[in-house]
Amino acid sequence: MSVIAVYNIKGGVGKTATSVNLAYFSAQHHGKTLLLDMDPQGSASFYFRIRPPKKFGAKKLLKGGRHIEENIKGTDYPGLDMLPADFSYRNIDLALDECRKSHKRLSKVLAPLQEEYDRIILDCPPNLTLLSENIFYAADCILAPVIPTTLSLLSLEQLFAFLDEIGQDPDKVVLFFSMVEKRKKMHAEMMRSLRERNRVLQTVIPYSADIERMGVYRQPVAAALPASAAAAAYESLWHEIRDLLAI
Amino acid sequence: MTVHPGADTWLLPDSLSVEGLLAALAAEFGLESAPEYGATVVYADSFDWRLYQQGCLLHSHGTCWTLYHGDSGEVTVQQGGPELQASCRARDFPPGGLRELLEPVLGIRCLLPLATVHLSGRQVRLLNKDDKTVARIVVESQQPAGSERPHRLVRLFGVRGYGRDQENVRRILAEAGVAEVASPLIGFTEGCRAMGRSPLDYSPKFALELDGGETAREAMARIYLTLLDTINRNIPGVLADYDPEFLHDLRVAVRRTRSGLSLVKQVLPGPVSDRFSRVFSRLGAFTGPTRDLDVYLLAQESCLGRLPPSLRPGLQEFFAGMARRRQIEQKKLVRALRAKKTRAALNAWQQTLKRRDRQPAPLAGMPVRDLAGRIVLKRFKRVVRDGHALDAATPDAEVHRLRIQCKKLRYAMEFFGSLYPRHELQTLVRHLKQLQDILGNFNDLSVQQEMLRLTLKTLPAGSRRTLDQAAALGGLLQSLFQEQQELRAHFTEAFAQFGDEETTALFHELFGKRQESA
Numbered sequence: 001m002s003v004i005a006v007y008n009i010k011g012g013v014g015k016t017a018t019s020v021n022l023a024y025f026s027a028q029h030h031g032k033t034l035l036l037d038m039d040p041q042g043s044a045s046f047y048f049r050i051r052p053p054k055k056f057g058a059k060k061l062l063k064g065g066r067h068i069e070e071n072i073k074g075t076d077y078p079g080l081d082m083l084p085a086d087f088s089y090r091n092i093d094l095a096l097d098e099c100r101k102s103h104k105r106l107s108k109v110l111a112p113l114q115e116e117y118d119r120i121i122l123d124c125p126p127n128l129t130l131l132s133e134n135i136f137y138a139a140d141c142i143l144a145p146v147i148p149t150t151l152s153l154l155s156l157e158q159l160f161a162f163l164d165e166i167g168q169d170p171d172k173v174v175l176f177f178s179m180v181e182k183r184k185k186m187h188a189e190m191m192r193s194l195r196e197r198n199r200v201l202q203t204v205i206p207y208s209a210d211i212e213r214m215g216v217y218r219q220p221v222a223a224a225l226p227a228s229a230a231a232a233a234y235e236s237l238w239h240e241i242r243d244l245l246a247i
Numbered sequence: 248m249t250v251h252p253g254a255d256t257w258l259l260p261d262s263l264s265v266e267g268l269l270a271a272l273a274a275e276f277g278l279e280s281a282p283e284y285g286a287t288v289v290y291a292d293s294f295d296w297r298l299y300q301q302g303c304l305l306h307s308h309g310t311c312w313t314l315y316h317g318d319s320g321e322v323t324v325q326q327g328g329p330e331l332q333a334s335c336r337a338r339d340f341p342p343g344g345l346r347e348l349l350e351p352v353l354g355i356r357c358l359l360p361l362a363t364v365h366l367s368g369r370q371v372r373l374l375n376k377d378d379k380t381v382a383r384i385v386v387e388s389q390q391p392a393g394s395e396r397p398h399r400l401v402r403l404f405g406v407r408g409y410g411r412d413q414e415n416v417r418r419i420l421a422e423a424g425v426a427e428v429a430s431p432l433i434g435f436t437e438g439c440r441a442m443g444r445s446p447l448d449y450s451p452k453f454a455l456e457l458d459g460g461e462t463a464r465e466a467m468a469r470i471y472l473t474l475l476d477t478i479n480r481n482i483p484g485v486l487a488d489y490d491p492e493f494l495h496d497l498r499v500a501v502r503r504t505r506s507g508l509s510l511v512k513q514v515l516p517g518p519v520s521d522r523f524s525r526v527f528s529r530l531g532a533f534t535g536p537t538r539d540l541d542v543y544l545l546a547q548e549s550c551l552g553r554l555p556p557s558l559r560p561g562l563q564e565f566f567a568g569m570a571r572r573r574q575i576e577q578k579k580l581v582r583a584l585r586a587k588k589t590r591a592a593l594n595a596w597q598q599t600l601k602r603r604d605r606q607p608a609p610l611a612g613m614p615v616r617d618l619a620g621r622i623v624l625k626r627f628k629r630v631v632r633d634g635h636a637l638d639a640a641t642p643d644a645e646v647h648r649l650r651i652q653c654k655k656l657r658y659a660m661e662f663f664g665s666l667y668p669r670h671e672l673q674t675l676v677r678h679l680k681q682l683q684d685i686l687g688n689f690n691d692l693s694v695q696q697e698m699l700r701l702t703l704k705t706l707p708a709g710s711r712r713t714l715d716q717a718a719a720l721g722g723l724l725q726s727l728f729q730e731q732q733e734l735r736a737h738f739t740e741a742f743a744q745f746g747d748e749e750t751t752a753l754f755h756e757l758f759g760k761r762q763e764s765a
Contacts, residue, residue: 049379053408073408076372076380078321081407218378 002247003110003120005139009155011126013145014178016043017211017221018234019123022143024220025238027080031118031247034072037085038135039125040092045084048075049218057088058095064109077223081117093130103166106134119247128162136168141245145178145205148190174244176201176237201244203237206230257420258427259399265386268401269371271423272384275415277374285367287392288313289331290435293356294484294493296447301352304435306364307331312345317432320385320402324348334359334489355545357490362438363392368400373416381412389434393441398433401425449480451496453503453661459616463514464607466615468600470507470662474500475597478530485534486581491541494580498538501530506658510622513610519599526592533583540573542691543698553726554719561719564712565702619663620758626656627754634682634742639735643693646738650686653679667757675753682745685737692731699724 006019016039023035037044042052053071060067061083072081099105110120124135136142144159146152156175163170175197180187194200205211208230210221217224222231259268269278288306292298298305304317312328315321326345329335334357340346368387372380383404390397401420405413430436439445455473457466477500484493505527508520515523547566551559583589604611610618633649657679664672699720706713706720744750 049377050408051377071408074380074406 002118002140002245003114003122003138004141004143004241004245005122005124005135006143006145007122007124007132007135007139007159008144008146008152009126009128009158010147010152013126013147013152014205014211015039015126015145016047016123017214018143018145018178018205018237019121020044020047020214021220021222021231021234022238022241023080023082023121024077024222025235026119026121026242027077029238029242031079032116033080033119033121034113034117035075035080035082036120036122037082038089038122038131039085040087040089041125042085042087043215044123045082047214047218047220048082048084050075050082050084052084052086057086058092059088061086061089061092062095062099062105062109065112068109068113076219089125096130096134102130103133103137106131107138110138128158132162133166136163136166136172139172141241142173143241144173144175146175146194147179148177148187148194150190153190153194171199174199174201174241176240177204179207180204181207199244201237201240203233203240205233205237255403255417256429256431257401257425258429259386259401260424260427263424268386268420268423268425271419272371272373272416275419276381276412277376277378279372279374279380281370281372283367283369285365287363287365289363290361290438291331291335291358292361293353294359294489295356295449295451297352297354297356299446303352304432305349305358312340314345314348320431331358331360333487336490355490356492359489361442361444362435364434364438365390365392365397366434373412375409375412381406381409382416384416389437391434391438391441394437398429398437400429400431400433402431451477451492451499454665455662456665457615457663459614459666461615462611463511463613463615463618464604464611467507467511467514471504471600472597474504474507475593475600478504478593482584486584488577488581491538491545494534494538494541498531498534501527501534502654503658503661505531506655507662510626510655510659511618513608514613514618515611516604516606516608519604523592523596523599526596530589534580537573537576537580539694539698540569540576543569543695544573546691546695550723554722558715558719558722561712561715561717562723565716565719615663616666619659619666623656623659623663624754624758626652626659627758630656631746631751634746637738637742639738641735641738643690646686647690647693650683650690653683653686657683671753671757675750675757678745678750682741685734685741689731689734692727692734696724696727696731699727 004022006015006022008015019035019037023033026033035044035048045052050073053073056067056071060071068083072083074081096102096105101108113120122135122139124132144156146156159173160170163173175194177187177191177194180191182188191204206229208221208228210225210228210230214221214224220234221228222234225231259265269280272278286308288308290304290306292305298314299317302317303314303323305312305314307313307328307330310327310330311325313325314323316323324344326343327341328345329339336355336357337346337349337353340349366387366389368385371384371386373382373384375381383406385400385402385404387400387402388397389400403413403416403420436446453473455470457469461469478497481493481497481500484490485497505524508515508524508527512520544566550566551562554562630649630652633645633652637646637649657676660672660676660679664676703717703720703724706717
């Protein structure tokens, strides 16, 4: 069992596309997978055509148990379920604050789900909050998509500083390059320098119109366009992560 | 197998066409139909249903094999493999996922073709207004070979979190006249039936429910008939030489019968007992040589592993010779088994058991419960007596004798097991089994060494090849002897566990008490 959090402080780096496609490949490779949409915008839920459940929200999520189990929905793909997001997640920090041991709450909520699912993938909102702390505590791996730009570098430094502050192992973080444009010289240069770090994956997810159009066809790119370069890139990313985490 | 919670299966009534059903569903759902499929598949399993016991079904379509979960129909693995003729083994499959799954389950048992069924149908996804899949429907026609009409099935697979939609599907199906619940494996089971088989209809384990009020004669007849059935059912597999387990199971049933005849005296008339003791002794004798060679050949891998690589070619040569000898012995076995004399003797045994004895034996009318405890306890006392004399220096022949005593005790416990509380009996059997395992391994090592010594004696002098063989056999002897010595060191402790006060008390409590109360 493993919990993978797809996370970056910056928005618009391809987190949701990564979560959705990795979850798809995880289920394809014989692992019962749960995708948790933690982002109040609910983009991952939208991609799977799953509407936010009624009578469900941040407080129910944190209660866990049957409150979660009753709201898990099957996707169109065998072996892949998801817990759709609710708009009330935007206030989740307030709800967390009321919990005891507030930084471990999510981990506790996920524990019973780990019996049913081989893998849990978290699609995380872009910020550094009490929820993020919960996510880092619960995750075995923090998978961070990085657009090779200077601003991304800055947000990475912030991430590692935060992990240090809350006493989490920086080795949980695994980086890969996302939305890479071959013709941009800066992308190539940034990638070269960043590769000197530890735990940077080989696979590069290119900037792709096929991925952007996921909102139109509302399926993982590999389901809608199995022969596309984007689908191949995500599959290769999945294999690399699987090997790295030995799952 | 339990029914998968997500899947419901019904028969499609004759009055309803697939198009009619889909039209009814289309009134409330969007439909997305996958392409139609159709293939004639041959289901395969081992004779003792090893895959089915694991909840798996395996079928081949030409050289394309599919292993799937019997309840949910979920495909575990699909892969190329051998074309299924009369039989095939796990090792006939190319390396890969399927072989890795089959090998541990099948072991040395081969796959035999079971039902041949023509499957055709399609999967339809039912979509809500967001075009989200909320349920799946599979309409499938299953037609076993030789049957006139296909079984037309509808299966509903729910999607988690869309219970209300599934209820709607159920309602639509019911309104369309789909009401008769069916097994999703109906084609498979009907196809098996056409071949005279039904799932789990054979197990090498002896399991017979006795009724404590039965007379000893009635109970023993049922025990012997069960064993005779096992013998008869294994004969075709032995003749065809599909895998070594057929002969093994047959011989175990023969041995059990012989044990019964020698343990349970004065229940069948003396002359009957004597006559059939001879019949089964002969059966045991002429099936022996092939089985012995099977045992050696099965040990080939482990024997090779005992030798340094330089000595292995000599041993391979030795095993090749053994395989040739086995072929000859198998031919003799087939001839003896097919012989009229054998068939007639087995038929006579059946008739004798079913017929009333003209002069019933003294204990024939005794309640089996009273007889059973006495026999088991007597065997137990014998094992304990001989077992106490066991130590690291006991000669091989005496160890062998104790092993046979244990076997007799075990068979007696199996014959009458159903008369006793299950849990306690299992505890005793477990303790006995531990002892038997050690004695069995010891005896195997002893017999193998004896055979090697014999082979060495008869090896012709001279050539390089015989030198290589002799060296290999010498190396093997050394290794077997060493292991045997190591086992000796465990004798006392193995027996101590079996012969301790607790086990003894339990034996007496279980098998002695009823005798007193009777």
